[in-house]
Amino acid sequence: MKTTRYFFAVGPYLLLSIACLLLPLVFTILPSFFIPSFSLTYYTDFFQDSFSRGIFFRSLRLSLITTLICIFIGLPTSYYISLRPQRRRQIIVSLIMFPLLTDAVVRGFAWISILGKNGMINQFLMNLGIIEDPLKLLYTDFAIVVGSVYLFLPVMISTLTSVMEGIGDDVVEAAYSLGASPRVTFFKVIVPLSFSGLLVAGVLVFSGTISAYTTPTLLGGNQNMMLASLLYQQSNTLSNWTTSAVIAFIMILVSLGVMKLLNYLASRIDKRGVDHV
Amino acid sequence: MYKHRFVTIIAFITFAFIFLPLILIIVTSFNSADTISLPLDGFSLQWFGKVFKSRSLVQSFKNSLALALVASFIGIFLGLLSSIALVKKPGKVSNALLSIFLSPSLIPGIVIGYVLFHFLVVKLQIPLLFALVLGHLLVVMPYCVRIICASLKDIDESLEEAARTLGCPPVKAFFLVVLPNLRPAILSSFMLSFINSFNNIPVSMYLKGPGMNTLPYAMMNHIEYNYDPTVSALSVMLMGMTLVFMFIMEKSMNSQSLKNETVRSE
Numbered sequence: 001m002k003t004t005r006y007f008f009a010v011g012p013y014l015l016l017s018i019a020c021l022l023l024p025l026v027f028t029i030l031p032s033f034f035i036p037s038f039s040l041t042y043y044t045d046f047f048q049d050s051f052s053r054g055i056f057f058r059s060l061r062l063s064l065i066t067t068l069i070c071i072f073i074g075l076p077t078s079y080y081i082s083l084r085p086q087r088r089r090q091i092i093v094s095l096i097m098f099p100l101l102t103d104a105v106v107r108g109f110a111w112i113s114i115l116g117k118n119g120m121i122n123q124f125l126m127n128l129g130i131i132e133d134p135l136k137l138l139y140t141d142f143a144i145v146v147g148s149v150y151l152f153l154p155v156m157i158s159t160l161t162s163v164m165e166g167i168g169d170d171v172v173e174a175a176y177s178l179g180a181s182p183r184v185t186f187f188k189v190i191v192p193l194s195f196s197g198l199l200v201a202g203v204l205v206f207s208g209t210i211s212a213y214t215t216p217t218l219l220g221g222n223q224n225m226m227l228a229s230l231l232y233q234q235s236n237t238l239s240n241w242t243t244s245a246v247i248a249f250i251m252i253l254v255s256l257g258v259m260k261l262l263n264y265l266a267s268r269i270d271k272r273g274v275d276h277v
Numbered sequence: 278m279y280k281h282r283f284v285t286i287i288a289f290i291t292f293a294f295i296f297l298p299l300i301l302i303i304v305t306s307f308n309s310a311d312t313i314s315l316p317l318d319g320f321s322l323q324w325f326g327k328v329f330k331s332r333s334l335v336q337s338f339k340n341s342l343a344l345a346l347v348a349s350f351i352g353i354f355l356g357l358l359s360s361i362a363l364v365k366k367p368g369k370v371s372n373a374l375l376s377i378f379l380s381p382s383l384i385p386g387i388v389i390g391y392v393l394f395h396f397l398v399v400k401l402q403i404p405l406l407f408a409l410v411l412g413h414l415l416v417v418m419p420y421c422v423r424i425i426c427a428s429l430k431d432i433d434e435s436l437e438e439a440a441r442t443l444g445c446p447p448v449k450a451f452f453l454v455v456l457p458n459l460r461p462a463i464l465s466s467f468m469l470s471f472i473n474s475f476n477n478i479p480v481s482m483y484l485k486g487p488g489m490n491t492l493p494y495a496m497m498n499h500i501e502y503n504y505d506p507t508v509s510a511l512s513v514m515l516m517g518m519t520l521v522f523m524f525i526m527e528k529s530m531n532s533q534s535l536k537n538e539t540v541r542s543e
Contacts, residue, residue, distance in 0.1 A: 211385030
């Protein structure tokens with residue numbers, strides 16, 4: 001292919017990437033480092049302010065909790081799915097992917113109806129007479145975690161299922177014939193062999209949760225902001241350009257940083273020869 | 278098969294966790310009570326009627342539909358162009374370009390929305406509608422490039438060569454030999470582009486003009502002010518749309534690649 005033709009073909013997307021991604025990122029974020037000479041003042045301000053620092057650490061904490069819960073629920077569930085016969089396995093995986101393709105607002109709305117003051121859980125508990133006043137479940141960190149787990153569990157399960165499908169029956173048979181119980185086999189054979197998938201899915205869940213806007217906003221409300229809602233509030237409601245740029249850069253740094261870190265870990269593990277996917 | 282009681286119990290709890298909320302929405306959308314509550318009062322289709330009576334929901338649905346269609350069509354056309362170039366001329370430049378084209382899926386959506394708004398709208402004063410289309414093009418770009426590129430690499434090159442040696446001109450060979458083989462990839466990248474553009478909130482939120490609301494954002498506003506099963510009914514209709522899409526995608530590509538591509542949709 002001729003060079004001119006090549007650049008003509010990739011041109012539109014290259015132009016789009018430069019004009020709508022690279023330049024906007026540079027022009028928006030660069031000023032946050034200069035007042036007017038190079039300085040990190042805006043960033044130290046961000047971390048010195050207890051409000052924004054609190055949101056930063058809440059975002060990290062909730063994303064971590066979400067990731068861990070997804071791992072703990074995802075591992076056994078994926079193993080269960082990977083043991084089904086092929087046709088049924090495909091159907092289950094498609095069903096699990098279904099929520100992932102529905103609107104995040106729809107999913108958030110479902111959890112509002114369940115966790116809300118007059119929601120399913122409160123109605124149920126009050127009808128049984130277990131509680132007298134409705135519990136505050138919605139607009140809490142708990143609600144954000146539940147919503148985020150709901151959002152990203154399909155990612156975890158589908159990634160782990162495809163890794164576990166690749167684990168040979170012979171390995172499992174070997175464990176059983178050497179006298180390992182199903183539980184020991186699961187923890188000593190299946191889980192370690194799924195580790196690479198666990199890392200990949202873990203990154204996706206973590207970076208997905210920390211950058212999500214819709215779910216934390218719907219389920220966390222104004223009192224329990226995450227970084228994305230803080231960015232929206234600072235930029236759109238308050239037109240606070242430098243603070244917004246600081247938050248934007250921190251969000252990019254965190255999600256790319258986690259990705260790089262876990263890629264590094266994954267490559268280390270591969271080198272040790274545990275790779276089997 | 279060995280029995281795994283612990284694994285089975287957790288799996289069933291997980292399935293309940295994943296499907297009960299959606300079932301709840303479906304059930305309450307047909308309920309006649311005007312709050313989202315159980316037990317059910319009686320069967321009614323009034324909430325579906327209410328969706329069509331709400332001007333803001335209907336209008337924003339049309340907007341989202343048009344936007345998603347435009348973004349997906351342009352996205353796929355450009356994705357096809359650049360994928361051909363990237364696959365036909367492998368090398369350092371192509372690799373670098375590929376990672377650039379995939380990069381919007383690595384950056385938080387809200388950051389993309391914000392920097393686009395700040396640069397295109399505030400700094401350059403580009404009309405909002407145009408900025409909105411550009412933003413959505415950016416959203417769909419990774420899906421179009423990744424899926425079409427992967428599929429192009431899989432197509433046996435000798436097919437095209439055979440057509441060429443038999444005297445078929447390059448353009449004709451492309452349309453008669455390569456394009457039909459790309460059909461599944463084009464179809465699935467269209468579906469994923471459409472779904473991701475249609476459901477997108479972070480980019481639309483910043484770039485929607487006063488008269489140009491999109492459906493997810495209109496739904497978010499609706500939930501804030503009225504808490505009734507209208508949104509349930511609308512959700513059921515959207516789920517129906519998703520189901521049709523999934524069915525088409527399942528038909529056109531194996532579930533493995535579908536799984537790999539759907540992971541980042543928020």
